[in-house]
Amino acid sequence: MNILNYILIRFLWAIPTLLGVSILVFLMIHLIPGDPAQLMLYPRGTPEQVEALREQLGLNDPMAVQYFNWLKDALFFDFGKSVSTGSSVISEISSRFAATVELALSALSIAVVVGIPLGVIAARKKNSLIDYLCITFSLGGVSIPVFWLGLMLIFVFAATLGWLPVSGRISMDSGMQIVTGFYLLDALLIGNLYAFGDAVKHLILPAVALSTIPLAMVVRITRSSMLEVLSQDYMKTARAKGIPGRLIIYKHALRNALIPVVTVLGIQIGSLMGGSILTETVFSWPGLGSLIIDSINDRDYPVIQGVVFLATLIMIVVNLIVDVLYAYLDPRIRY
Amino acid sequence: MSINKTAQAPRSFIGEAFKQFRKNRLAVTSFILVIVIMLLGVLAPLIALEDPVNPSPENRLQPGFWAGNFDHPLGTDELGRDIYSRIVYGAQISLKVGYTVILITAIFGTLFGLISAYYGGMIDLILMRITDIFLSFPPLLLALSVIAILGTGLENAMLAIALIYIPQMARIVRSSVLTVKELPYVEASKSLGAKNSFIIIGHILPNILAPSVVYLTLLLADAILYTSALGFLGIGIDPSTPEWGAMLSKGRDYIILGQWWVTVFPGIMIALTVFAFNLLGDGLREALDPKMDV
Numbered sequence: 001m002n003i004l005n006y007i008l009i010r011f012l013w014a015i016p017t018l019l020g021v022s023i024l025v026f027l028m029i030h031l032i033p034g035d036p037a038q039l040m041l042y043p044r045g046t047p048e049q050v051e052a053l054r055e056q057l058g059l060n061d062p063m064a065v066q067y068f069n070w071l072k073d074a075l076f077f078d079f080g081k082s083v084s085t086g087s088s089v090i091s092e093i094s095s096r097f098a099a100t101v102e103l104a105l106s107a108l109s110i111a112v113v114v115g116i117p118l119g120v121i122a123a124r125k126k127n128s129l130i131d132y133l134c135i136t137f138s139l140g141g142v143s144i145p146v147f148w149l150g151l152m153l154i155f156v157f158a159a160t161l162g163w164l165p166v167s168g169r170i171s172m173d174s175g176m177q178i179v180t181g182f183y184l185l186d187a188l189l190i191g192n193l194y195a196f197g198d199a200v201k202h203l204i205l206p207a208v209a210l211s212t213i214p215l216a217m218v219v220r221i222t223r224s225s226m227l228e229v230l231s232q233d234y235m236k237t238a239r240a241k242g243i244p245g246r247l248i249i250y251k252h253a254l255r256n257a258l259i260p261v262v263t264v265l266g267i268q269i270g271s272l273m274g275g276s277i278l279t280e281t282v283f284s285w286p287g288l289g290s291l292i293i294d295s296i297n298d299r300d301y302p303v304i305q306g307v308v309f310l311a312t313l314i315m316i317v318v319n320l321i322v323d324v325l326y327a328y329l330d331p332r333i334r335y
Numbered sequence: 336m337s338i339n340k341t342a343q344a345p346r347s348f349i350g351e352a353f354k355q356f357r358k359n360r361l362a363v364t365s366f367i368l369v370i371v372i373m374l375l376g377v378l379a380p381l382i383a384l385e386d387p388v389n390p391s392p393e394n395r396l397q398p399g400f401w402a403g404n405f406d407h408p409l410g411t412d413e414l415g416r417d418i419y420s421r422i423v424y425g426a427q428i429s430l431k432v433g434y435t436v437i438l439i440t441a442i443f444g445t446l447f448g449l450i451s452a453y454y455g456g457m458i459d460l461i462l463m464r465i466t467d468i469f470l471s472f473p474p475l476l477l478a479l480s481v482i483a484i485l486g487t488g489l490e491n492a493m494l495a496i497a498l499i500y501i502p503q504m505a506r507i508v509r510s511s512v513l514t515v516k517e518l519p520y521v522e523a524s525k526s527l528g529a530k531n532s533f534i535i536i537g538h539i540l541p542n543i544l545a546p547s548v549v550y551l552t553l554l555l556a557d558a559i560l561y562t563s564a565l566g567f568l569g570i571g572i573d574p575s576t577p578e579w580g581a582m583l584s585k586g587r588d589y590i591i592l593g594q595w596w597v598t599v600f601p602g603i604m605i606a607l608t609v610f611a612f613n614l615l616g617d618g619l620r621e622a623l624d625p626k627m628d629v
Contacts, residue, residue, distance in 0.1 A: 020468035031484045143610035148602030155590045274475030298484045
């Protein structure tokens with residue numbers, strides 16, 4: 001089977017899953033014990049307002065009609081209106097989307113840039129002190145609650161040393177103008193280096209906190225898969241041919257060792273989303289994580305539905321991409 | 336000597352596993368740590384210094400032993416409650432939540448996995464599609480959605496967390512059963528006319544015990560982490576409950592003011608407990624099933 005067929009089949013398999021997800025997300029509002037409209041307006045809603053909201057949400061239609069209407073809109077990212085702010089759910093989401101992506105990408109970059117070299121060093125110097133430190137870190141890193149780590153970082157670097165800000169994305173006086181919503185990019189686009197530095201300072205602590213779990217995973221997987229590759233016959237061949245040590249490590253070994261790392265990063269996307277909800281809460285980072293917590297507290301179900309559906313969609317797509325990438329990276333994989 | 340050794344009767348499965356486990360020093364240490372944490376929880380009413388819930392505003396935010404305060408060795412929180420006593424009672428809650436989640440997961444995961452693997456066909460296809468759907472949600476978001484539907488509270492939080500793991504458990508059980516099902520002695524038992532229920536209880540369940548125990552121990556670590564996350568977010572658990580995560584939820588306000596003890600100690604307990612169960616799970620995996628890699 002060639003790779004295009006494989007991609008097509010994986011894509012087709014994702015469709016029933018996505019439909020199932022959409023049914024569950026849609027049902028969310030109907031599974032609430034009691035009248036959702038009344039609950040969302042509690043305690044201020046008059047009977048007329050409740051009836052108007054029921055009409056607006058389409059709650060008076062038959063269930064199947066409601067679902068198809070919801071799905072039809074959801075496919076175009078229309079999740080209705082937020083009950084607490086009155087603006088459309090998708091505008092609420094898109095105004096915060098970039099903040100979460102910026103944070104998550106920074107955390108992933110830290111995990112990759114720091115984790116891969118650490119894993120390689122640990123594998124090359126197996127059973128050395130640095131190897132033991134890496135193993136301990138990769139075991140401990142997954143046990144430390146990310147929100148507690150965030151609080152500790154705030155305590156040390158913000159409250160005690162005063163090097164970095166406690167919360168938020170940018171200072172009021174930085175002269176930041178929003179172009180794309182990615183503050184690092186925006187600061188460069190408007191040529192404001194002060195704002196760029198300010199945005200970086202705000203980003204460091206949350207990104208470091210969020211990176212711990214993926215970093216621990218990357219170190220662990222790079223180390224073990226590097227050890228496996230280094231013991232292969234073709235490594236001996238490369239050495240016998242007289243290729244210099246560094247070149248062997250980086251060109252022959254690492255390339256092969258990275259395949260499982262890609263998969264692990266892909267699997268991590270779900271836990272990265274969870275971690276980002278917690279990190280955003282700790283650092284008052286105005287992203288999707290804090291949006292969902294606020295909307296759960298406000299019982300703003302259209303927003304909850306929108307965020308959950310979109311996040312799950314992203315997770316399904318990322319897993320698809322990782323699967324395809326995996327098949328591409330490793331020509332031995334043929335399905 | 337060596338002849339004697341080879342002539343020895345083979346040890347039982349449990350005996351061999353125990354020997355393997357004892358050799359792993361890290362695993363033994365983690366086992367002792369787990370016992371200590373359990374004892375903290377069980378003995379909480381005896382070793383706690385104060386009631387963990389009643390506020391005493393006159394004692395608020397006092398530092399602990401480092402400031403010579405031995406009435407409140409780990410200090411007091413923003414409502415004047417003794418942090419040490421709350422941590423001790425917190426062990427009770429974390430373990431209770433952990434075990435309940437495990438119990439729910441084990442029962443339903445095993446049930447669905449068994450049905451799926453044993454009956455196969457359409458039933459298998461449908462059940463596995465459903466697990467696919469649940470597994471495609473980001474785990475914390477799935478738990479938060481369940482709480483958004485059912486409302487807050489410890490019981491709902493436990494259900495929400497269990498829902499993350501039931502599909503995974505079902506998968507593990509299913510794949511173990513599929514392997515065991517084809518083994519000759521199951522075939523033999525079948526041809527001798529054994530009932531389905533007898534084959535499942537007598538032959539299949541004992542064989543999937545090892546991977547399940549390992550998975551459930553690692554899951555316990557995860558479940559404790561998720562419970563504390565829900566407590567921290569102030570969504571799963573009533574904030575007056577002495578739950579470790581909930582104890583941290585107001586932490587940022589005080590840590591900025593330098594009152595670090597409100598946050599530091601409960602966090603250390605979470606990390607230590609999760610770490611201990613993770614190590615224990617790794618140790619059990621090596622002892623019970625060296626081939627397995629979750």
